Amino acid sequence: MSAKSAINKEVFIPHDEKMLAAVQVKRRTKKKIPFLATGGQGDYMTFICLSVTNKKPSHISITKVKQFQGSSAFVKRSQWTIDQLRQVNGIDPNKDCPEFDLMFENAFDQWVAGSAGEKCTFVQILHHTCQRYSSARKPEFVNCQSKLLGGNSILHSAADSVTSAVQKASQALNERGERLGRAEERTADMMNSAEQFAVTAHKLAMKHKC
Numbered sequence: 001m002s003a004k005s006a007i008n009k010e011v012f013i014p015h016d017e018k019m020l021a022a023v024q025v026k027r028r029t030k031k032k033i034p035f036l037a038t039g040g041q042g043d044y045m046t047f048i049c050l051s052v053t054n055k056k057p058s059h060i061s062i063t064k065v066k067q068f069q070g071s072s073a074f075v076k077r078s079q080w081t082i083d084q085l086r087q088v089n090g091i092d093p094n095k096d097c098p099e100f101d102l103m104f105e106n107a108f109d110q111w112v113a114g115s116a117g118e119k120c121t122f123v124q125i126l127h128h129t130c131q132r133y134s135s136a137r138k139p140e141f142v143n144c145q146s147k148l149l150g151g152n153s154i155l156h157s158a159a160d161s162v163t164s165a166v167q168k169a170s171q172a173l174n175e176r177g178e179r180l181g182r183a184e185e186r187t188a189d190m191m192n193s194a195e196q197f198a199v200t201a202h203k204l205a206m207k208h209k210c
Contacts (some may be wrong), residue, residue, distance in 0.1 A: 023122035090144030
């Protein structure tokens with residue numbers, strides 16, 4: 001089971017939530033905290049997760065989840081509602097990069113994702129979710145590539161791929177139908193020819209008998 005699947009199973013499903021997206025991150029600037037909240041020092045992995053409640057009306061949350069070294073458990077550390085999100089900074093609007101910032105009402109974090117692709121996917125799903133679920137005051141997305149905010153997005157590309165597949169399948173069926181139609185026409189012509197041959201042969205046989 002992947003880490004993201006495990007997080008969804010351990011952290012969100014028990015609270016009747018569904019994880020929409022998650023990205024593994026590290027801080028670009030480390031905080032000077034000598035001891036962790038658990039009371040000791042150690043390494044850990046951090047994930048920023050986006051989730052939605054299964055019950056209506058839907059509530060969207062952004063949650064910081066950690067897994068400490070030597071433990072298989074995932075721990076929820078901080079959580080914000082989507083309405084507390086004020087700004088998402090993609091850092092560079094001209095190229096893919098793994099860095100991004102999240103600004104909330106009471107917090108500001110500078111992150112670097114495991115890869116530019118992971119960051120782009122997370123930001124795009126976050127933007128789509130904000131447009132769908134946020135109240136009148138939607139968070140600001142700055143320095144983000146246009147493909148993440150609409151246009152040639154991953155979501156639109158997926159939809160285009162499905163449409164293209166349907167069109168190709170339809171074309172193949174049409175071509176197959178045309179081939180079948182031509183085959184049926186040839187078969188009918190052959191049957192007509194055979195019938196005409198049989199009639200001619202019968203006439204010649206009767207004439208020979210006479």
